[in-house]
Amino acid sequence: MAITVELLKRFSILRDLPEPTLLLLASQAVLRKFSRREIVVDPSEQKSALCFLFEGSLQGVDFTLDGREVGLYFVRPGDFCGEVALFDAGANPEFVIALSKSQVVILPYSALESVMYESKSLIKALSQRLAYRVRELTEQRSILSLPSIPQRIHRQLWQLTGLKADNIPSNEIEIIYPPTHQEIAIMLNTSRETVTRVFQTLLAEDIVQRNGTNSLIIKQPEKLYALSNTSEK
Amino acid sequence: MAITVELLKRFSILRDLPEPTLLLLASQAVLRKFSRREIVVDPSEQKSALCFLFEGSLQGVDFTLDGREVGLYFVRPGDFCGEVALFDAGANPEFVIALSKSQVVILPYSALESVMYESKSLIKALSQRLAYRVRELTEQRSILSLPSIPQRIHRQLWQLTGLKADNIPSNEIEIIYPPTHQEIAIMLNTSRETVTRVFQTLLAEDIVQRNGTNSLIIKQPEKLYALSNTSEK
DNA sequence: CATAACATGTGACTGTCATCACGTAAAATT
DNA sequence: AATTTTACGTGATGACAGTCACATGTTATG
Numbered sequence: 061m062a063i064t065v066e067l068l069k070r071f072s073i074l075r076d077l078p079e080p081t082l083l084l085l086a087s088q089a090v091l092r093k094f095s096r097r098e099i100v101v102d103p104s105e106q107k108s109a110l111c112f113l114f115e116g117s118l119q120g121v122d123f124t125l126d127g128r129e130v131g132l133y134f135v136r137p138g139d140f141c142g143e144v145a146l147f148d149a150g151a152n153p154e155f156v157i158a159l160s161k162s163q164v165v166i167l168p169y170s171a172l173e174s175v176m177y178e179s180k181s182l183i184k185a186l187s188q189r190l191a192y193r194v195r196e197l198t199e200q201r202s203i204l205s206l207p208s209i210p211q212r213i214h215r216q217l218w219q220l221t222g223l224k225a226d227n228i229p230s231n232e233i234e235i236i237y238p239p240t241h242q243e244i245a246i247m248l249n250t251s252r253e254t255v256t257r258v259f260q261t262l263l264a265e266d267i268v269q270r271n272g273t274n275s276l277i278i279k280q281p282e283k284l285y286a287l288s289n290t291s292e293k
Numbered sequence: 294m295a296i297t298v299e300l301l302k303r304f305s306i307l308r309d310l311p312e313p314t315l316l317l318l319a320s321q322a323v324l325r326k327f328s329r330r331e332i333v334v335d336p337s338e339q340k341s342a343l344c345f346l347f348e349g350s351l352q353g354v355d356f357t358l359d360g361r362e363v364g365l366y367f368v369r370p371g372d373f374c375g376e377v378a379l380f381d382a383g384a385n386p387e388f389v390i391a392l393s394k395s396q397v398v399i400l401p402y403s404a405l406e407s408v409m410y411e412s413k414s415l416i417k418a419l420s421q422r423l424a425y426r427v428r429e430l431t432e433q434r435s436i437l438s439l440p441s442i443p444q445r446i447h448r449q450l451w452q453l454t455g456l457k458a459d460n461i462p463s464n465e466i467e468i469i470y471p472p473t474h475q476e477i478a479i480m481l482n483t484s485r486e487t488v489t490r491v492f493q494t495l496l497a498e499d500i501v502q503r504n505g506t507n508s509l510i511i512k513q514p515e516k517l518y519a520l521s522n523t524s525e526k
Numbered sequence: 527c528a529t530a531a532c533a534t535g536t537g538a539c540t541g542t543c544a545t546c547a548c549g550t551a552a553a554a555t556t
Numbered sequence: 557a558a559t560t561t562t563a564c565g566t567g568a569t570g571a572c573a574g575t576c577a578c579a580t581g582t583t584a585t586g
Contacts, residue, residue, distance in 0.1 A: 201355070207359075506552080543571100543572095553563085554559100
């Protein structure tokens with residue numbers, strides 16, 4: 061399926077690129093649909109591609125020897141993934157799988173390798189993206205170090221809101237397509253049951269509210285924030 | 294203290310840069326000594342610098358709200374750190390502190406910002422470095438997901454050897470300036486006492502051996518590797 | 527619309543390890 | 557050489573959360 065420059069401009073990393081570069085990239089990109097649980101980025105693949113998420117949701121995951129799944133990060137529409145192996149001979153460090161039916165713009169490395177170091181704005185955007193990934197992984201590592209598991213869950217939920225500490229709305233906000241308890245559990249090194257139990261408490265205290273499968277309402281963001289920052293058990 | 298091009302060439306990321314670029318960088322770099330526990334990279338600093346470790350050892354750390362220290366990575370001589378904030382307006386995501394008396398070549402961002410996107414080999418090296426950081430953080434995340442804490446410690450020790458699974462020597466090898474139990478504990482989300490107890494077991498089974506403060510002998514690398522990969526409890 | 531597949535809820539049980547408290551050993555500093 | 561600081565060693569205790577087992581909702585899908 062053909063990709064237009066307009067479509068590429070929906071992705072912030074590409075938005076500011078010069079028109080000729082965008083045209084070149086668009087001509088080599090394809091749109092692909094992925095069904096639930098399908099693998100989008102496979103680290104064992106030799107030739108890989110940048111994957112821009114147009115619709116749906118993805119998760120970066122790793123696997124331990126015993127087959128246990130490890131959650132690394134979520135990919136939301138407008139975001140992209142699969143960039144790590146673009147820079148050297150190494151492979152991508154993780155799988156990316158579709159959490160729900162998703163549409164992804166596939167841009168093969170081969171389309172980029174020849175131009176990425178020539179276009180200052182492109183390489184700048186790409187390296188900024190890597191810097192962002194490092195920050196994100198560090199942030200997640202810091203959540204993992206929280207001694208209390210309920211607190212980890214509160215923090216992760218807070219993270220999913222995308223809110224900043226200096227701008228907490230008093231009214232409720234919505235998280236669309238929230239991850240399942242299992243998907244949250246593997247991000248936080250905990251078990252699904254524990255996530256369920258913590259959610260029960262949050263529901264009981266009227267801090268969050270379920271709203272069908274693909275919407276979660278944070279009724280009291282300030283309370284959630286407070287919980288994610290209290291070190292008392 | 295003045296820096297020579299020769300000195301810069303000791304660092305693999307700079308080695309292949311053209312001579313004029315190296316001269317330019319050398320003229321703006323300084324050598325600084327850090328004593329134990331001193332802060333090398335401070336995320337709250339506005340203007341930062343790349344820090345090339347010439348001698349000693351550093352650790353990237355983060356702090357939780359309750360003041361608990363979180364270990365992120367170790368920096369060994371020849372390596373460098375402080376590169377994340379170079380790419381955008383954001384700050385470095387973590388502290389880097391000196392674990393022992395260290396000598397560091399300080400290269401201010403200002404020396405790089407004007408040239409980094411112009412020199413293809415430089416920006417390439419820098420972005421490859423970021424890709425490496427992402428891989429390293431992912432690897433560490435995967436260690437953290439191991440359900441058994443002793444196994445985490447075995448894996449971390451194995452990591453410190455720098456050995457690859459496809460090349461395990463049958464003779465003993467040495468880890469110089471090994472981290473303290475405390476420093477290992479904060480990397481693995483565990484307590485110092487637990488690290489001590491696991492080391493006691495390894496000593497008893499003659500798999501490792503202490504050799505003064507700043508040397509640890511892995512007497513049986515293959516056994517350590519086996520332990521780091523057995524999922525039985 | 528029936529049935530399978532998946533997501534969530536809940537109780538009981540148990541092992542592991544964090545924490546506390548202290549002792550010893552080895553450096554570092556004076 | 558004396559003293560302080562830092563690293564390591566070890567036992568006792570208790571809480572937390574992982575695991576198992578199963579029930580109940582809820583969403584796909586033929």
